[in-house]
Amino acid sequence: MLKIFKYSFQDLIRSKWSFILGLFYMAVTFGLLYMSNDLSRAIVSLMNIILFINPLVGIMLGIMYYYNSRDFSELLLAQPIKRKDYFLGQYLGLSLSLVISFVLGLGVPFLLYGVLVSDAVVNFLTLMFAGSALVLIFCALAFWVATANENKIKGFGKAILLWLFFAILYDGIFLLSLLVFESYPLEKFSIAATLLNPIDFSRVLIMLQLDVSLLFGYTGAVFNKFFGSYVGILLITGAAVIWVISPIFMMLRAAKRKDF
Secondary structure, three states: OHHHHHHHHHHHHOOHHHHHHHHHHHHHHHHHHHHHOOHHHHHHHHHHHHHHHHHHHHHHHHHHHHHHOHHHHHHHHOOOOOHHHHHHHHHHHHHHHHHHHHHHHHHHHHHHOOHHHOOOHHHHHHHHHHHHHHHHHHHHHHHHHHHHOOOHHHHHHHHHHHHHHHHHHHHHHHHHHHHHOOOOOOHHHHHHHHHOOHHHHHHHHHHHHOOOHHHHHHHHHHHHHHOOOHHHHHHHHHHHHHHHHHHHHHHHHHHHHOOO
16 A cells, blocks of 8 residues: 555656645735735635635545546556555545645745744644645545546536535535524534534634634534534544545445456
């Protein structure tokens, strides 16, 4: 697995997509820091970009990489290599190369602006954690979808629908359910529904660190009370780990059933 990971990582870290992602975030971050000259405002603006772009980048590049390396996969799997080692190595190579591009693209401008000696250092680290977690999660979802679907068109279609569901449709369904059942106690439901969407709990984590929980409206006090505590932060971290592990497990399960 380590050899496959090393090959995939070295190949992907030098690819144009890694450079494009890193340069994109570097240009956007420098621009926001230059215009606002305020680290906290830049973090809020970057949050909206990261919550939209990172899941899309993770799921689209993940599914593109899987289908484009199909011939290479068949060649390696004809050798005495465990399927688990191969698919895990491929996933780790792709996801970590994207995470490094994201971290460098975002981190270099903030470091030059002295974020480590400012009051916004915790907010910055939270933003980095949330963005990296989203890349890992949606890369894992992409590999699961691609492994379970031989047809490339079906795989791409399901991947796009999955991103649309978590990025746009889920919030609409969530808000509609709050309106329909507004006469019932919804605190526990709101917390559970938030943890079921990685984009949502990443947004909650960042906004609570920025002390803007009032923007949550109806459930703001609940999130601030629960997710603002150490238990809440640990719960979000645990949810992020589960969201990474679960698609990987489903990917390996689907890989065992494949006929190559």
